[in-house]
Amino acid sequence: MLNLVVCVKAVPDPKEACHINIDPVTKTLLRCDVPLVVNPLDKHAMEAALQLKEQLDAHITVLSMGPPEAGNIVKECLALGADHGILLSDPAFGGADAFATAFTLAKAIEKIGAYDVIFCGMASSDGSTEWVGPELATFLDLPVVTMVKEIVECEERWWKVKASVENGYRLMQVQLPAVFTVTRELNKPRTLSFSGIIKARKKDVTQLGIEELGVTLESVGLKGSPTIVSKLNTQKENKRQAEIISGTRDEKAEILVQKLVDAGVL
Amino acid sequence: MGIDHRAVWVIAEQIDCHLQSVSLQLIGQARKLADQLETTVEAILLGDNIEQQVRRLIAAGADKVYLGNAPELEVYQPELYTEIVINLAREHQPEIILIGSTDVGRELAPLVAARLKTGLTAHCIDLVLDKDSILEQRIPAYGGLLSIVCPEKRPQMATVTKGVFPTPEPDDSRSGVTIMIDIPTDLPGRIHTLEIIREEPKGVPLETASTIVAGGAGAGDKEGWNEISELAETLNAALGSTRPAVDEGWTELETMIGQSGKMVRPEVYIGVGVSGEQQHMVGIGDARVMIAINNDAKSPIFEQVDYGIVDDCREFMPVLIQKIKEYQKISS
Numbered sequence: 001m002l003n004l005v006v007c008v009k010a011v012p013d014p015k016e017a018c019h020i021n022i023d024p025v026t027k028t029l030l031r032c033d034v035p036l037v038v039n040p041l042d043k044h045a046m047e048a049a050l051q052l053k054e055q056l057d058a059h060i061t062v063l064s065m066g067p068p069e070a071g072n073i074v075k076e077c078l079a080l081g082a083d084h085g086i087l088l089s090d091p092a093f094g095g096a097d098a099f100a101t102a103f104t105l106a107k108a109i110e111k112i113g114a115y116d117v118i119f120c121g122m123a124s125s126d127g128s129t130e131w132v133g134p135e136l137a138t139f140l141d142l143p144v145v146t147m148v149k150e151i152v153e154c155e156e157r158w159w160k161v162k163a164s165v166e167n168g169y170r171l172m173q174v175q176l177p178a179v180f181t182v183t184r185e186l187n188k189p190r191t192l193s194f195s196g197i198i199k200a201r202k203k204d205v206t207q208l209g210i211e212e213l214g215v216t217l218e219s220v221g222l223k224g225s226p227t228i229v230s231k232l233n234t235q236k237e238n239k240r241q242a243e244i245i246s247g248t249r250d251e252k253a254e255i256l257v258q259k260l261v262d263a264g265v266l
Numbered sequence: 267m268g269i270d271h272r273a274v275w276v277i278a279e280q281i282d283c284h285l286q287s288v289s290l291q292l293i294g295q296a297r298k299l300a301d302q303l304e305t306t307v308e309a310i311l312l313g314d315n316i317e318q319q320v321r322r323l324i325a326a327g328a329d330k331v332y333l334g335n336a337p338e339l340e341v342y343q344p345e346l347y348t349e350i351v352i353n354l355a356r357e358h359q360p361e362i363i364l365i366g367s368t369d370v371g372r373e374l375a376p377l378v379a380a381r382l383k384t385g386l387t388a389h390c391i392d393l394v395l396d397k398d399s400i401l402e403q404r405i406p407a408y409g410g411l412l413s414i415v416c417p418e419k420r421p422q423m424a425t426v427t428k429g430v431f432p433t434p435e436p437d438d439s440r441s442g443v444t445i446m447i448d449i450p451t452d453l454p455g456r457i458h459t460l461e462i463i464r465e466e467p468k469g470v471p472l473e474t475a476s477t478i479v480a481g482g483a484g485a486g487d488k489e490g491w492n493e494i495s496e497l498a499e500t501l502n503a504a505l506g507s508t509r510p511a512v513d514e515g516w517t518e519l520e521t522m523i524g525q526s527g528k529m530v531r532p533e534v535y536i537g538v539g540v541s542g543e544q545q546h547m548v549g550i551g552d553a554r555v556m557i558a559i560n561n562d563a564k565s566p567i568f569e570q571v572d573y574g575i576v577d578d579c580r581e582f583m584p585v586l587i588q589k590i591k592e593y594q595k596i597s598s
């Protein structure tokens with residue numbers, strides 16, 4: 001049996017990300033009511049695991065680190081077809097950078113013990129770093145391929161995958177166990193089904209904290225993070241203020257055409 | 267020079283023996299930082315038949331180039347490249363390592379950072395030294411500019427996208443040292459790059475386009491996106507995008523503008539259904555004219571452009587395209 005682990009992150013809904021701001025005084029995130037969703041690229045990681053499970057005998061563990069509310073996105077992945085969910089949630093994990101996050105996830109994966117393939121999305125929509133996949137591979141001493149856009153061969157212990165490079169791809173041959181970070185070109189994520197939601201009710205989400213993982217306070221969260229935010233400049237350097245073009249739709253389009261002519265585009 | 271001179275390093279990248287422009291840009295910025303730190307700029311260059319490229323790194327500002335020149339280094343091999351950089355870094359203890367945010371650079375950088383147990387900041391848009399000579403790595407976030415530092419661990423590592431820093435004028439009178447490096451042999455052999463295939467990019471390239479139409483989440487769906495794409499085509503403009511549009515699958519990653527995408531310098535920028543998030547906006551150089559179409563009058567985009575139209579882009583696009591075509595017909 002192939003043991004698959006999918007790492008997912010709960011992120012503020014990227015479609016509403018423009019409503020997130022930083023409080024200039026407290027320097028904390030003002031999330032308002034922006035809901036937490038599965039990081040868009042992690043859905044492709046989840047789909048990759050689900051498709052493998054359809055072809056081969058496989059078991060999927062979905063793993064996330066985040067606040068207790070992130071349990072909902074783990075449940076969502078269970079409803080999609082994952083077999084088991086783990087949420088790493090502990091105040092001590094808070095403030096982790098990519099390094100500390102990757103370390104904590106790696107410790108949890110070591111605890112899972114049996115793993116052949118670990119899938120991650122290639123980047124998170126909120127942090128925009130792409131380091132968690134390759135860094136957790138390093139901590140687990142596993143090979144990694146980032147930006148995978150096609151799985152070419154996956155029948156044996158040596159896989160062949162295509163990974164993105166500028167204007168093309170690189171064909172990689174890699175031995176399992178291995179970590180893959182995936183791009184959206186890899187697949188089209190399925191949507192939740194009613195029967196999936198019903199089945200997920202019987203599945204467990206195991207919550208693990210710092211004690212269960214057996215890691216020190218210094219190695220996780222803000223304390224385990226080599227990088228910190230030193231300054232925040234919220235001053236907007238906007239030199240422009242839009243002149244709003246008004247009128248009927250036709251009039252607005254005509255004025256805009258004139259602006260494009262003036263700008264030399266037409 | 268021993269291990270205490272703490273140099274500024276750049277991991278240079280070549281594709282088919284061509285030095286990537288971001289590598290030269292990073293040498294230029296490394297030079298500025300090194301001058302302030304009173305240290306040297308050193309580059310690592312790996313490939314096959316690339317001796318000629320060493321000269322260009324030195325002319326751009328490098329004092330020393332660690333050169334790995336062997337057939338097995340022709341293309342990026344994760345184990346081999348990582349091992350070489352790790353070994354050199356452990357031996358020479360650089361203060362800073364800069365890497366281009368290319369597809370290869372963004373895999374190699376975290377592999378190196380994790381092995382060296384140090385921090386790594388993604389896709390910086392500026393790099394300066396603070397009053398304690400610590401590298402302040404600036405990234406856009408949530409309507410502001412964050413400064414990230416790595417106060418204790420060394421080296422301090424950052425990736426930077428092409429076009430953030432200018433390409434330095436080559437100074438052929440500069441001299442520098444080339445150090446040939448040994449190729450490690452004792453590797454696990456668990457991963458191999460079998461081949462790298464590249465194609466000629468199609469359409470107007472974003473980086474050099476004078477007019478860019480960029481679409482965002484406001485497109486709503488693929489159909490809405492196609493309208494934006496048609497506007498770009500009608501104007502003979504390059505088509506750009508924001509991360510949400512890429513995540514929705516409406517367009518390719520190659521079209522993404524911004525901190526983790528491409529840095530562009532158009533004369534005219536037209537944002538359609540774009541909300542004006544910093545991660546996207548920092549990717550646009552100081553365009554002469556900026557225009558936005560968005561259905562939310564309160565959208566932050568309207569504080570960052572010259573002309574704004576408040577309208578649903580799905581309704582407005584067909585009308586605008588029609589008017590443009592009418593104008594093109596009359597004026598031709």
